[in-house]
Amino acid sequence: MYFVGVDLAWGERSPTGLAVLDGEGLLVQICAVQSDTEIVETLTPYLKGDCLVAFDAPLIVKNATGNRPAEAALNRDFARFDAGAHPSNTAKPEFRKTPRGARLSAQLGLDLNPRSGRARRAIEVYPHPATVALFRLGRTLRYKNKPGRDREMLRGELMVLMGLIEGLAAAEPPLLLDPPRSGWSLLVEAVETATRKSQLRVVEDQVDAVLCAYLALFATREPGRTTTYGDFDEGYIVTPTLPAGHSPTARVEQVAGPATPVVPAVPSISPALSAVPSISDVSAGEETVLAAVQEYSAQQPVIIDAGARFIALVTAILDEAGINYLSITGRTKTVASFAGKAARRVDGKLLYADPLRDITDQLGVRVITYVLSDVAAVADLLADQVLVKDDRDMGQETASQGRFGYASRHLLIALDAARESQPPYEPLRGRVASVQIRTVLQHAWAEFEHDIRYKGTVPDEHASEFDRRFTLAAGLLELADREFSTIRDRLRTSPADVLESQDDDPRIDPRELAAFLAGQYADAGWSRTDHYTWISGLLLELAITSLEELSEVLRPVNELDLNARMDYRYPPGAVRRLDDALLAAFGDQYVELHGNAHRVPSLRARLTRLLGESSS
Numbered sequence: 001m002y003f004v005g006v007d008l009a010w011g012e013r014s015p016t017g018l019a020v021l022d023g024e025g026l027l028v029q030i031c032a033v034q035s036d037t038e039i040v041e042t043l044t045p046y047l048k049g050d051c052l053v054a055f056d057a058p059l060i061v062k063n064a065t066g067n068r069p070a071e072a073a074l075n076r077d078f079a080r081f082d083a084g085a086h087p088s089n090t091a092k093p094e095f096r097k098t099p100r101g102a103r104l105s106a107q108l109g110l111d112l113n114p115r116s117g118r119a120r121r122a123i124e125v126y127p128h129p130a131t132v133a134l135f136r137l138g139r140t141l142r143y144k145n146k147p148g149r150d151r152e153m154l155r156g157e158l159m160v161l162m163g164l165i166e167g168l169a170a171a172e173p174p175l176l177l178d179p180p181r182s183g184w185s186l187l188v189e190a191v192e193t194a195t196r197k198s199q200l201r202v203v204e205d206q207v208d209a210v211l212c213a214y215l216a217l218f219a220t221r222e223p224g225r226t227t228t229y230g231d232f233d234e235g236y237i238v239t240p241t242l243p244a245g246h247s248p249t250a251r252v253e254q255v256a257g258p259a260t261p262v263v264p265a266v267p268s269i270s271p272a273l274s275a276v277p278s279i280s281d282v283s284a285g286e287e288t289v290l291a292a293v294q295e296y297s298a299q300q301p302v303i304i305d306a307g308a309r310f311i312a313l314v315t316a317i318l319d320e321a322g323i324n325y326l327s328i329t330g331r332t333k334t335v336a337s338f339a340g341k342a343a344r345r346v347d348g349k350l351l352y353a354d355p356l357r358d359i360t361d362q363l364g365v366r367v368i369t370y371v372l373s374d375v376a377a378v379a380d381l382l383a384d385q386v387l388v389k390d391d392r393d394m395g396q397e398t399a400s401q402g403r404f405g406y407a408s409r410h411l412l413i414a415l416d417a418a419r420e421s422q423p424p425y426e427p428l429r430g431r432v433a434s435v436q437i438r439t440v441l442q443h444a445w446a447e448f449e450h451d452i453r454y455k456g457t458v459p460d461e462h463a464s465e466f467d468r469r470f471t472l473a474a475g476l477l478e479l480a481d482r483e484f485s486t487i488r489d490r491l492r493t494s495p496a497d498v499l500e501s502q503d504d505d506p507r508i509d510p511r512e513l514a515a516f517l518a519g520q521y522a523d524a525g526w527s528r529t530d531h532y533t534w535i536s537g538l539l540l541e542l543a544i545t546s547l548e549e550l551s552e553v554l555r556p557v558n559e560l561d562l563n564a565r566m567d568y569r570y571p572p573g574a575v576r577r578l579d580d581a582l583l584a585a586f587g588d589q590y591v592e593l594h595g596n597a598h599r600v601p602s603l604r605a606r607l608t609r610l611l612g613e614s615s616s
Contacts, residue, residue: 001050002028003220004043005212007127007205008057008101010094012036017205019213020046026176027213030183030206036100040107047108053122054216056208057101058088059112060124060235065089070230070237074129081248083128083140085237113232123238125215127208133240134171134218135164135294138249143204145197154200156301158191162207163297166335168214170289170343173221175214184210215239292355293339296362300335302427307332307363309425310413310433314365317385320602322576323377324526326368326440330433333362360390360412361434368443370526372482377525377571378437379409384569387414389432407478408438441477506545507536516547517574520554527575534595535575541593542586557581565610584610 003025007017012035020029020043029046033039047053061068067075067087075084090096098106101124105112110122128140142149143157166184168175177184187203194200219226219238230236296303311330318325333341342355352358367378382388390412398406414432419425510532517524517532544550562580566572572580583590583606590596591603 001052001220002046003213003216004046004051004053005209005214005216006039006043006053006055006057006101006104007208007212008055008104009034009205010100015202015205017207017209018042019206019209021175021213021217024176025174025214025217027184027210030187030210032202032206036104036107039104043108047110047120050119051110051121052216052220053105053108053110054125054212054219054238055101055105055122056125056127056212058095058099058124058235059101059105059122060232061088061090061095061099062234063089065091068230068235070235073229074126074237074239077242078129078132081129081132081137081139083132085126085129088235114228114236114238115232123216123219124236125212126237126239127211127215129237129242130211130215130239131161131164133242133246134168136243136246136290143200145201151194151197151200154197155191155194158200158204158207159188159300160298162188162191163300163335164294165207165210165214167290167293167297167339169337170293170339173217175210175217288350288353289339289342289355292342293335295356296338297335300332303362304332306427306431307365307433309428310363310431311365313386313425313428314367314382314435317381318367318378319528319531320576320599321381321570322527322531322573322579323381323570324370324374324528324573325378326370328365328367330363330365333359333364338362360432363431363433365433365435366443367435367437369437369439372439374525375409375437375439379411381570382411382413382435386416386419388412389414407442408436411435411437441480444477507540508545508547508550510536512547513539514574516550517578521574521577523571524574524577525571527573531573531575535578538582538590538593538595541595542582542590553585554581557585560584562610566606580606580610583607 001023003021003023005017005019005021009016015032015034016039017032018029018039019027022028029042031042033042043053058068063069066089067085068089071085071087078084088095094100101122102112105122108122110120111118112122114121114123131137132140141157141161143154143161145154165175166177169177187206190203191200194203215238218240222240225241226238227241228236228238307330311328315328318328338355338359341359342350342352344351369375369378379391383391388411390410392410394406394408394410411434412432413435415425415428420429510529513536514526514529514532518526539545539550542553544553558581562577562584566580583603587607591600591607596603
């Protein structure tokens with residue numbers, strides 16, 4: 001059985017949003033069309049068998065003036081939430097003849113009687129009161145374009161609504177949205193990047209269509225929690241029942257602008273979400289999940305910003321230490337993913353009693369290194385620079401069971417005491433981030449296995465064979481990782497032939513510098529390629545343009561035990577070792593170089609450390 005949502009435009013010049021859910025609540029179609037022909041052609045493949053189509057548009061209008069009885073009854077419950085229905089009557093041109101929704105229903109062969117029980121039916125729904133009842137909103141969200149509402153306000157309110165819809169993954173019945181880079185996720189991206197109100201309008205129509213499709217599913221699965229205002233004779237509206245005792249929040253004059261500030265110290269919530277009252281018709285566990293999902297949805301802009309800041313923090317720490325890595329990326333847990341995790345139960349009890357606090361992977365950072373030894377180096381560095389609240393080596397755990405398989409180092413980090421007191425890190429106070437550290441080969445195995453096993457469909461008859469092949473691949477990749485580490489270790493200890501640069505660039509060639517430093521600091525790890533280029537520019541500022549000149553500068557510094565003076569808690573890369581040597585050799589002159597303007601405070605702190613050690 002399919003459940004279809006139609007956010008029907010008044011005429012064929014405006015877009016109509018369409019959405020289709022399958023019997024499990026999975027979104028299988030979402031689009032915007034214009035003409036009746038396009039609507040019929042798009043929906044026909046899904047309406048050959050049992051179906052329920054929910055139209056956001058009047059289907060039956062017989063009254064000459066004023067409200068239909070259904071609208072009057074609905075308004076008595078929902079008008080105080082700013083979610084009342086507009087009047088429909090035959091005095092309006094669009095209802096003088098058969099309403100557009102009724103004409104389409106006839107073309108699709110759908111019965112309009114909400115109580116007929118027939119297999120192929122259409123019903124009328126209305127998103128605004130539905131959102132109040134479903135999400136326990138204090139007032140309806142203001143994502144519709146009206147005078148006084150600018151693009152940023154509309155964007156903010158629409159993002160809140162989309163987050164709440166994603167949270168229906170934890171509802172009963174659940175709504176399951178599609179995988180990344182398709183339908184729904186592209187709508188989210190479109191809202192984030194919209195530059196005009198008209199772009200938001202196209203998305204809004206499709207979001208409303210998804211909500212309508214869910215209302216069809218809800219009405220079918222939860223008839224006891226559904227109210228039908230009006231009747232088949234005079235027109236009706238089907239909506240989730242307004243919870244007993246639920247009351248509106250005070251009306252707040254909302255100025256134009258985003259619903260949620262981008263980086264507030266204490267996240268604010270859209271006025272519509274400012275209260276989640278006790279609801280008698282849901283369990284305490286469901287209330288906990290619902291409240292957490294609503295709060296998480298309202299905080300999305302702040303959480304996304306915090307995620308970006310954690311990525312920047314980890315990147316700065318690794319770059320400052322000169323540790324080589326392939327990439328540093330991150331992600332913020334989607335509302336749908338958070339909702340699904342928040343709703344998990346073990347023996348009938350919620351796994352997370354306080355989801356907002358207990359779900360610790362809301363913010364994620366992933367560091368991909370080249371070789372195994374760099375995984376440990378990154379973990380040791382983070383342990384030195386930030387507060388590590390948990391550290392699990394998944395590869396060791398797998399090996400301890402005598403198996404080959406998933407391998408990754410998982411850290412849970414928070415700000416250290418020194419950074420917590422600094423204003424730039426204020427948005428990260430009290431937050432944690434999950435950091436995954438793995439080699440490029442470990443990452444390839446993990447991503448491929450996840451796509452096949454968890455996102456794809458493995459036939460039962462092939463499951464054991466696939467398990468064996470994944471285990472074999474994991475063993476081979478572990479062997480390859482070890483061989484890569486051996487190759488790099490051999491390169492560190494082998495003398496490198498240095499070729500003179502043939503171009504007119506006065507800087508020391510970064511490749512020559514890398515080879516020189518491999519011999520100079522044989523115990524140091526490789527640094528990132530762009531770091532060799534960067535420090536070559538600093539050498540030019542110091543008028544050092546050849547390896548011979550650099551050797552002369554480093555000769556007296558080499559007599560100092562900089563490792564002991566700096567007391568490294570991690571294995572620094574070759575560029576970081578040179579950086580400290582130049583700092584020791586040139587002091588304030590090095591700090592004040594143009595290329596170091598972005599890191600003067602940290603360099604002065606390191607110089608103080610060097611001078612303090614040397615004077616003792």
